[in-house]
Amino acid sequence: MVLTYDDALDVHLDNAIPVLDSLGLKATFYITANASKGRMYDWKRVAQNGHELGNHTLYHPCLGGEGREWVIPENDLRNYNTQEIVREIEMTELYLRALDGKSSRTFAYTCGDTETSEGSFIPEIKDKFTALRGVDSQLNHIETMDFTDIKCYGLDGHSAEEMIQWAEKAREENALLVILFHGVGGGHSLNVSLENHRKFLEYLKTNEADYWVTTMEEAAQHCKDQKP
Template sequence: MLVLLLLLLAHPLRAQTTAGDSTSRPWNGKSCAVVLTYDDAIDADLDNIIPALDSLGLRGTFYIIGSAPAVSRRMSEWRAAAARGHELGNHALFHPCDGSLPGRSWITPDIDLSKYTVTRAVAEIRVNNTLLKAIDGKDRRTFAYPCGDLTIGGVRFYDGLRGDFAGARGVTGILRTPDKVDLDNIPAFAIEDRPASYMIDLVRQAMETHTLLVFLFHGVGGGHAINEGRAEHLELLRFLKAHEDQVWVAPMVEVADWIRSISSP
């Protein structure tokens, strides 16, 4: 009996399978992780996106601007979405962006991040956290940099907020393995008027390379100047659902906390 056990343990196929499982399914037991994120808290989130996600049993992260009209008018719907497992992430109270950068003529002085102090930016983001907790009752969530802007006068304002969030999503499209994800600036692929084949190909790449893929959407089916087609978005969701045995689809806060848990000593 002992000899048989030793032979089984030493069998090369057995050893190869064990190693393959640990390296090919590193994301919570799946080949890759996909996070669906949606910015700015617009009516299309509640009208188009959340119903599509719910219909397939998928959950996303919605980065909420606290001052957005769709927040005050439809607060009960946001609360219900959070109760079904969607994350309400923090996208700042007023979505300030750096107006000193090229192509930012649309930014008005009152939301010009270059005119903020770090103290003001941190305070407004924390106020938005308070608002979000009043909606969903949760203390744990992630942040998304408005316009992807990281600094005020050369100072990284998120440094003062690191303890407030599980992580912060950026806007740079890169695929990363778990050990390479920077939780202070999580990469994301911005999607605008893309065919479903482009998005599905990104998922396939993530599956092959065992990496994290974060999608960054604004409008889906209208409602925003940055828009993705409703049919194309739904085709992506159906692909993710069909491959849920290989793809871990979860809100950003869950993925960020999982990354933190495996990297902790």
């Protein structure tokens, strides 16, 4: 089981981290470096407390176009070439290493997008990370796991009961469940309430004998070691 939080939001520091730490649960926070700079020392403490700081680019570029009018031209991946996104990812890696001192981590595609104007940039970054997380809502089974596209369930108004159902299905199938949080008690249009967030985490703690809750980097490395 992996809990991931995207975009380096203030609510992750203010709302999610206190609950996680109170229960002794570790998570992965996908850091957009530009968004995190105002609280970089808070993020450094997050890493020191055992959470993973994952790479989520420097400026969070996404593919623009119809339905994506919120993507400004300078952050539109259609206006990037492959070298530009790779350099942005590499600069974020240097930033994160300055915070946590680590040379091994995972990456999450911004908006789940994997292409620039020149096509897929996956071949240029796949060997830089233990795994790359996508956004498709599926469980991950070790026999078929694609470490360049780890599946996850994104949250938007979901209840704790729904999350518990995903967890129980993963347990039954001996699969890796990855959950993607954005807003936690606000802070993003994709949001889960504080109550449902806490209730789900408390369920995981209560049933810790049944679930290994860890970082994306550690889970991916374990799956690689176990993969047939």
